[in-house]
Amino acid sequence: MSENMKFTQPPLPYAPDALMPVISPVTIDFHYGKHERAYIDNLNRLIEGTKYADMPLERIIVESDGPVFNNASQAWNHIFYFFQFNPSGQKVPGGKLMERIEAQYGSYEEFQKEFEAAGASVFGSGWVWLANDEEGKLSIIKASNADNPLTQGLNPILVFDVWEHAYYLDYQNRRPDYLHKIWDIVDWSVIESRYPF
Numbered sequence: 001m002s003e004n005m006k007f008t009q010p011p012l013p014y015a016p017d018a019l020m021p022v023i024s025p026v027t028i029d030f031h032y033g034k035h036e037r038a039y040i041d042n043l044n045r046l047i048e049g050t051k052y053a054d055m056p057l058e059r060i061i062v063e064s065d066g067p068v069f070n071n072a073s074q075a076w077n078h079i080f081y082f083f084q085f086n087p088s089g090q091k092v093p094g095g096k097l098m099e100r101i102e103a104q105y106g107s108y109e110e111f112q113k114e115f116e117a118a119g120a121s122v123f124g125s126g127w128v129w130l131a132n133d134e135e136g137k138l139s140i141i142k143a144s145n146a147d148n149p150l151t152q153g154l155n156p157i158l159v160f161d162v163w164e165h166a167y168y169l170d171y172q173n174r175r176p177d178y179l180h181k182i183w184d185i186v187d188w189s190v191i192e193s194r195y196p197f
């Protein structure tokens, strides 16, 4: 009997109260502690004894559908989301990424407005992504449910979670306020490190 690979939940690289007042420790407790945890636990249970059991997570996302896809993608999306924050991180983009943002959107501020508007207009549960193609061109992508730009052959570099569980405890129905405040904790050195140009 072979031992299956199990995905484990990586610990957060900051304290549960470090993202205050943008994201509260109560939201961290539920969103990271219960929602992210459940996606990873469900994924491990669903892939046990299947062809997915020994695949890297990114390959499961590209090759699966249904419940396996939903839980694999949500596991990946949440790990990616929580690792882009640092309250004392780099506040604005720099380098090649900033050049590309300015070339495509005019300015960082215009890009932020467009990204927030895209996130605010996702109907129901989902995500708003910034991703690049193989030439480095950026796209803002509205995604429903668990969808991830990896399935379109794109490289995700930034994401805001717009499921209600991401903001309801702190902002209630005010999704646009959450989208506007969350820039304060994004560490652009992390986002730049995900942009391979």
Ligand code: MN
Binding pocket: 031, 035, 078, 161, 163, 165, 166
């Ligand atoms: Mn979430």
